[in-house]
Amino acid sequence: MAQRIVKGDTVEVIAGKHKGSKGRVVRIITDANRVCIEGVATVRRHLAPNKDPKHQEGGIIEKQGSIHLSNVMPTDPETGKPTRVGFKKLTDGRKVRVARRSGAEFP
Numbered sequence: 001m002a003q004r005i006v007k008g009d010t011v012e013v014i015a016g017k018h019k020g021s022k023g024r025v026v027r028i029i030t031d032a033n034r035v036c037i038e039g040v041a042t043v044r045r046h047l048a049p050n051k052d053p054k055h056q057e058g059g060i061i062e063k064q065g066s067i068h069l070s071n072v073m074p075t076d077p078e079t080g081k082p083t084r085v086g087f088k089k090l091t092d093g094r095k096v097r098v099a100r101r102s103g104a105e106f107p
Helices: none
Strands: 010-013 022-029 034-037 042-047 059-064 072-074 085-089 095-099
Touching: 010 034
Parallel strands: none
Antiparallel strands: 010 022, 010 072, 022 034, 042 059, 085 095
Protein backbone atom coordinates (compact mmCIF):
# COMPACT_ATOMS: atom_id res chain seq x y z
CA MET A 1 0.00 0.00 0.00
CA ALA A 2 1.29 3.47 -0.86
CA GLN A 3 2.29 5.76 1.99
CA ARG A 4 0.41 8.98 2.49
CA ILE A 5 3.19 10.55 4.56
CA VAL A 6 6.85 10.16 3.63
CA LYS A 7 10.15 11.33 5.10
CA GLY A 8 10.75 15.01 4.39
CA ASP A 9 7.06 16.02 4.26
CA THR A 10 5.88 19.02 6.23
CA VAL A 11 3.09 17.93 8.55
CA GLU A 12 0.84 19.47 11.18
CA VAL A 13 -0.16 17.75 14.41
CA ILE A 14 -3.97 17.65 14.51
CA ALA A 15 -4.56 15.94 17.87
CA GLY A 16 -2.89 15.40 21.22
CA LYS A 17 -0.52 17.33 23.42
CA HIS A 18 1.33 18.98 20.51
CA LYS A 19 -1.78 19.97 18.50
CA GLY A 20 -1.13 22.81 16.07
CA SER A 21 2.63 22.23 15.81
CA LYS A 22 4.20 22.01 12.36
CA GLY A 23 7.43 20.34 11.38
CA ARG A 24 9.31 18.16 8.90
CA VAL A 25 9.11 14.37 9.13
CA VAL A 26 12.52 13.03 10.18
CA ARG A 27 11.73 9.32 10.49
CA ILE A 28 8.81 6.94 10.01
CA ILE A 29 8.44 3.87 12.22
CA THR A 30 6.23 1.69 10.01
CA ASP A 31 5.76 -1.31 12.31
CA ALA A 32 4.40 0.95 15.10
CA ASN A 33 2.59 3.45 12.79
CA ARG A 34 4.48 6.39 14.28
CA VAL A 35 6.41 9.38 12.94
CA CYS A 36 9.22 11.51 14.35
CA ILE A 37 8.77 15.21 13.59
CA GLU A 38 11.57 17.77 13.78
CA GLY A 39 11.14 20.00 16.85
CA VAL A 40 7.97 18.28 18.09
CA ALA A 41 7.66 15.80 20.99
CA THR A 42 11.24 15.98 22.22
CA VAL A 43 11.88 13.77 25.24
CA ARG A 44 14.38 14.42 28.03
CA ARG A 45 16.19 11.35 29.30
CA HIS A 46 18.39 11.09 32.38
CA LEU A 47 21.46 9.02 31.60
CA ALA A 48 24.07 7.70 34.02
CA PRO A 49 27.76 8.14 33.15
CA ASN A 50 29.36 5.44 30.93
CA LYS A 51 25.99 3.90 29.93
CA ASP A 52 26.02 5.19 26.35
CA PRO A 53 29.18 5.36 24.21
CA LYS A 54 27.95 8.57 22.54
CA HIS A 55 27.45 10.32 25.90
CA GLN A 56 30.24 9.17 28.20
CA GLU A 57 29.66 11.96 30.70
CA GLY A 58 25.95 11.15 31.19
CA GLY A 59 23.45 13.84 32.24
CA ILE A 60 20.14 14.95 30.78
CA ILE A 61 19.86 14.24 27.06
CA GLU A 62 17.12 15.42 24.71
CA LYS A 63 15.92 12.80 22.24
CA GLN A 64 13.40 12.83 19.43
CA GLY A 65 10.03 11.35 20.45
CA SER A 66 7.37 10.00 18.13
CA ILE A 67 3.70 10.69 17.44
CA HIS A 68 1.10 8.26 16.15
CA LEU A 69 0.49 8.53 12.41
CA SER A 70 -3.23 9.20 12.87
CA ASN A 71 -2.47 12.40 14.78
CA VAL A 72 -0.61 14.13 11.94
CA MET A 73 -1.78 15.46 8.60
CA PRO A 74 0.39 16.65 5.70
CA THR A 75 0.22 20.32 4.76
CA ASP A 76 -0.95 21.46 1.36
CA PRO A 77 2.00 22.60 -0.83
CA GLU A 78 0.03 25.64 -2.06
CA THR A 79 -1.90 26.85 0.99
CA GLY A 80 0.09 25.43 3.91
CA LYS A 81 -3.07 24.13 5.58
CA PRO A 82 -3.58 20.48 6.60
CA THR A 83 -5.07 18.31 3.87
CA ARG A 84 -5.97 14.76 3.06
CA VAL A 85 -3.88 12.87 0.53
CA GLY A 86 -5.12 11.26 -2.66
CA PHE A 87 -3.37 9.45 -5.48
CA LYS A 88 -3.40 10.12 -9.21
CA LYS A 89 -1.89 8.23 -12.13
CA LEU A 90 -0.02 10.35 -14.65
CA THR A 91 0.01 9.71 -18.38
CA ASP A 92 3.52 8.25 -18.17
CA GLY A 93 2.27 5.61 -15.69
CA ARG A 94 3.68 7.09 -12.48
CA LYS A 95 1.51 7.25 -9.36
CA VAL A 96 1.78 10.56 -7.48
CA ARG A 97 0.34 11.92 -4.26
CA VAL A 98 -2.01 14.90 -4.56
CA ALA A 99 -3.53 17.22 -1.97
CA ARG A 100 -7.31 16.87 -1.75
CA ARG A 101 -7.69 20.50 -0.69
CA SER A 102 -6.12 22.11 -3.78
CA GLY A 103 -5.24 19.24 -6.13
CA ALA A 104 -1.55 20.15 -6.05
CA GLU A 105 1.06 17.40 -6.31
CA PHE A 106 3.35 16.74 -3.36
CA PRO A 107 7.05 17.15 -4.13
